[in-house]
Amino acid sequence: MAHGDITHIDIPVADLAKAAAFYSELFGWQIAEPPGFEGYPMWSAPNGISGGGLAPRSEGFTQPRSYVEVDSIDDTIAKAEAAGATVAMGKQPITAKSWWAVIVDPDGNHIGLFEGTTQD
Structure with a gap:
């Protein structure tokens, strides 16, 4: 993935098993x-590329959230602000690596940022 690619989508749910x-x-x-991510079931689409997670619904997290890969979260936050x-x-x-x-955003949309690698 590269800077600007959508890399992950979280879906908020009330019941992880049911979802x-x-x-x-x-x-x-x-x-x-996956090991180390107990309580956070991750999904992979049939294309083997698309994916994300099912996360407990909470205050402020009531709609699906896309995550965009960035070269630097710190730089992206400064630019966004x-x-x-x-x-x-x-x-x-x-x-340790992500x-x-x-x-x-100015319209009130929550956008996730991801930096790093999921590879060892």
Whole structure:
């Protein structure tokens, strides 16, 4: 993936098991909780490229959220804020080699940012 690519989509759900069964049956998604990500079932579309996760619905997370890969979360946040965005969640680690954050664009849309690699 490269800077600007949509790399992941999270879907907020009330019941992880029920949602996993629904999306698996409806779209043929392979859904599993990878080691280290218990409680966060991740889905992979039949094309083997598209994917994301099923995450517990919470205040401020009520609609699906796309994540855009960026070269630098810090630089992207600075640029977004200069253009009128706000930060819903600052940079947080996912693994030793990857991070995420969430910005809110001037129209109120929550956009996830992803930096790093999922490869060892």
